[in-house]
Amino acid sequence: MPAAVGPATAPFDLDAALRRARIAARRLPALDRAAALKRVADALRRDASAILDANAGDVTRARDAGVSDALVDRLALSPERLAAIADAVVQVADLPDPVGRVLEGWRLPNGLEVRSVTVPFGVIGMVYESRPNVTVDAFALAFRAGSAAVLRGSADALASNRALVASMRGALASAPGVPAEAVDALTLIDDPDRARVTELLRARGRVDLVIPRGGAGLIRHVVETARVPVIETGVGNCHLYLHDDGDRDMALALLLDGKVRRPGVCNALETLLVHRDAADWLPRAAAALRGHGVSLHACDRAREVLAAAGLVEGVHAATEDDWATEYLGPEIAVRVVDGLDDAIEHVHRYGSQHSEAIVTRSRAAGRRFQAEVDAAVVYVNASTRFTDGFEFGFGAEIGISTQKLHARGPLGLRALVTVKHLVDGDGQVRG
Numbered sequence: 390m391p392a393a394v395g396p397a398t399a400p401f402d403l404d405a406a407l408r409r410a411r412i413a414a415r416r417l418p419a420l421d422r423a424a425a426l427k428r429v430a431d432a433l434r435r436d437a438s439a440i441l442d443a444n445a446g447d448v449t450r451a452r453d454a455g456v457s458d459a460l461v462d463r464l465a466l467s468p469e470r471l472a473a474i475a476d477a478v479v480q481v482a483d484l485p486d487p488v489g490r491v492l493e494g495w496r497l498p499n500g501l502e503v504r505s506v507t508v509p510f511g512v513i514g515m516v517y518e519s520r521p522n523v524t525v526d527a528f529a530l531a532f533r534a535g536s537a538a539v540l541r542g543s544a545d546a547l548a549s550n551r552a553l554v555a556s557m558r559g560a561l562a563s564a565p566g567v568p569a570e571a572v573d574a575l576t577l578i579d580d581p582d583r584a585r586v587t588e589l590l591r592a593r594g595r596v597d598l599v600i601p602r603g604g605a606g607l608i609r610h611v612v613e614t615a616r617v618p619v620i621e622t623g624v625g626n627c628h629l630y631l632h633d634d635g636d637r638d639m640a641l642a643l644l645l646d647g648k649v650r651r652p653g654v655c656n657a658l659e660t661l662l663v664h665r666d667a668a669d670w671l672p673r674a675a676a677a678l679r680g681h682g683v684s685l686h687a688c689d690r691a692r693e694v695l696a697a698a699g700l701v702e703g704v705h706a707a708t709e710d711d712w713a714t715e716y717l718g719p720e721i722a723v724r725v726v727d728g729l730d731d732a733i734e735h736v737h738r739y740g741s742q743h744s745e746a747i748v749t750r751s752r753a754a755g756r757r758f759q760a761e762v763d764a765a766v767v768y769v770n771a772s773t774r775f776t777d778g779f780e781f782g783f784g785a786e787i788g789i790s791t792q793k794l795h796a797r798g799p800l801g802l803r804a805l806v807t808v809k810h811l812v813d814g815d816g817q818v819r820g
Contacts, residue, residue: 400580401578401579401580401582401585403578403585403588403592404595406539406573406576406578407512407539407576407592407595407596408595409573409576410512410537410538410539410573411512411537411595412570412573413537413570413571413572413573413574414511414512414535414536414537414574416568416571417509417532417537417571417574418488418489418508418509418535420566420567420571421566422482422486422532422533422535423482423486423533424482424564425532425560425561425564425567425571426478426479426481426482426529426533427478427479428560428561428563428564429528429557429560429561430475430476430478430479430482431475431560432556432557432559432560433471433474433478433525433553433556433557434471435556436555436556437468437471437472439556440471440552440553440556441466441467441468441471442552443551443552444464444465444466444521444548444549444552446548447464447521447546447547447548447549448461448464451464451545454545456545457653457717458718459652459718459719460519460717463518463519463520463653463654464520464521464545464546464549466521466522466549474522474526475525477525477526477529477779477784477785478525478529478785480779480785481529481530481533481784481785481802482529482533484533484783484784484802486533487507487533487535487802487803487805487806488507488508488534488535488806489506489507489508490506490507491504491505492505492506492808493505499817500814500815501812501813501814502812502813502814503810503811504811504812505808505809505810506808506809506810506811507807507808507809508535508806508807508808508809509534509535509536509806509807510534510536510598510806510807511537511597512537512539512595512596512598513527513536513537513538513598513599513600513805514538514539514540514541514589514590514592514596514598514599514600514617515531515538515539515540515599515600515601515602515787516541516589516599516600516601516602516603516607516611517540517541517542517543517601517603517607518542518546518602518603518604518607519542519543519545519546519603520542520546520602521542521549521553523542523602523787524540524542524546524549524550524553524577525553525557526778526786526787527787528540528554528557528575529785530785530786530787530800530801530802530805531574531787531805532574532575533802534802534805534806535806536574536597536805537573537574537576538574538575538576539576539578539589539596540554540575540576540577540578541577541578541586541589542577543603544581547579547581550577551577551579554575557575558572561574586610586611587614590611590614590615590616591614591615591616591617592616592617593616593617596617597617597618598617598618598619598620599611599615599617599618599619599620600619600620600622600787600788600800601619601621601622601788602622604624604715604717605715608621608623608624620788620790620792620795620796620800621791621792622788622789622790622791622800623741623742623743623789623790623791624655624715624741624743624791625654625655625656625657625659625715625741625743625744625776625789626659626660626713626714626715626739626740626741626743627647627655627656627657627658627659627660627740627741627743627744627745627746627773628658628659628660628662628732628735628736628740628745628746629643629644629647629658629660629661629662629746629748629773630662630663630664630726630736630745630746630747630748630758631661631662631663631664631670631748632667632729632732632747632749632750632751632754633665633666633667634749634750634754635664635667635748635749636748636770637667637670637673639770640670640674640748641673641674641677643746643748643770643771643772644661644677645677645678645681646774647746647772647773647774648681648683649678649681649719650774651774652716652717652718652719653717654717654774655743655789656743656744656774656775656776656777656789657717657773657774658721659715659716659721659722660712660722660723660724660739661674661721661723662724662725662726662732662735662736663691663723663724664727664728664729664732665690665726665727665728668690668691668694668725669694671691671694671698671723671725672694672695672698672700675695675698675704675723676700678721679700679702679703681719682719683703683719683720683721684703684705684719684720684721685703685704685705685720685721685722686705686706686707686708686720686721686723687704687705687706687707687722687723688707688723688724688725689706690724690725691723691724691725692704692706694725707723707724712724712735712738712739713739715741729757729758732758733758733761733762736762736764737762737763740762740763740764742763742764742765742791743764743765743766743789743791744765744766744767744768744773744776744789745758745762745764745767745768746767746768746769746770746772746773747768747769747770748770749769749770755769755770764791765789765790765791765797765798766798776789776798776799778799778801781798781801783799783801783802783803784801784802786799786800786801787800787801787805788800790804795807
């Protein structure tokens with residue numbers, strides 16, 4: 390069973406924790422990491438009651454503090470969600486080992502033989518908000534990739550994270566053949582003091598990589614503060630564009646899937662763009678959205694169409710800020726555009742390079758949208774909600790990268806290794 394959840398009994402010593410994590414990381418490549426992870430999954434299932442009790446306390450405190458329903462949904466665990474988290478750990482364990490893959494090899498004219506081989510990063514720091522599932526996903530992916538994980542979740546999920554980490558560390562400690570030091574491959578910064586985040590971000594030489602996951606403020610702080618390499622997982626100002634020839638029924642299904650089912654996630658829709666020749670579909674879309682409690686921030690042309698259909702309640706005049714807003718709740722921006730060029734320009738100007746979608750029957754329009762829209766994932770006739778490591782077949786993800794180096798899109802197992810070049814010779818000198 391996990392240790393009882395309560396306040397930390399002593400000040401958290403990050404420097405000592407990072408030293409232990411570095412030692413643990415050196416032991417990981419030689420271990421049967423897949424077998425150890427399956428023990429972790431078993432422990433999460435076995436300790437479900439304690440974990441869910443801890444999470445219930447976090448959820449109650451969040452609601453008492455006035456946290457929005459969408460953010461509470463991110464925080465909350467259920468038996469089904471916890472079971473799915475444990476299943477994802479098994480899926481990560483069953484993926485091919487990403488460490489030690491020979492990417493390519495060649496022989497130089499002087500006889501030297503060169504191989505490019507995948508190796509672990511070492512120590513990966515993760516700074517994230519709410520979502521206790523990230524605690525498990527981040528550790529499982531880092532561990533399978535041969536790296537130690539140093540996790541810093543938000544204060545509102547602290548009890549949940551403590552219970553999850555206690556369960557997982559217990560599983561590692563009991564795994565046959567896993568040395569005691571390897572338990573420190575999982576470290577939770579058990580201190581709500583925000584100074585610990587800055588300390589982690591500036592731990593150059595002790596941390597090899599930091600990945601932030603959360604809102605725009607958190608990501609901006611990490612990027613601007615860090616002195617260690619960062620993979621930026623960006624916010625999701627995602628668009629759905631209905632082209633003039635697009636299937637209206639399909640567009641409505643994609644709109645509701647993207648906006649209504651889980652509005653608080655980064656791959657949810659935040660803006661609807663509609664070709665002017667398809668604007669007669671807007672009242673149907675607006676009525677469906679309003680039926681689910683979604684308010685609209687609409688451009689003048691869209692408001693005119695909706696007003697003519699008697700739809701004015703819950704429809705507001707869009708401001709410039711609305712086009713760039715990640716609502717993470719029951720709100721959406723709506724704009725009528727003149728065509729494909731206008732839609733692409735809008736996405737370029739306001740998008741966050743996360744996930745974008747077009748609904749069209751035209752193969753040419755779809756391929757042009759995919760070619761010209763600069764985003765990690767670009768869909769034709771499919772929901773942006775598929776931007777997810779599990780859905781992509783990665784087993785789990787550590788975040789969605791919206792940058793271009795060194796990885797982009799869902800960060801799965803293969804994105805969590807780097808490269809070492811191994812060179813064999815027989816006495817060659819450069820001269």
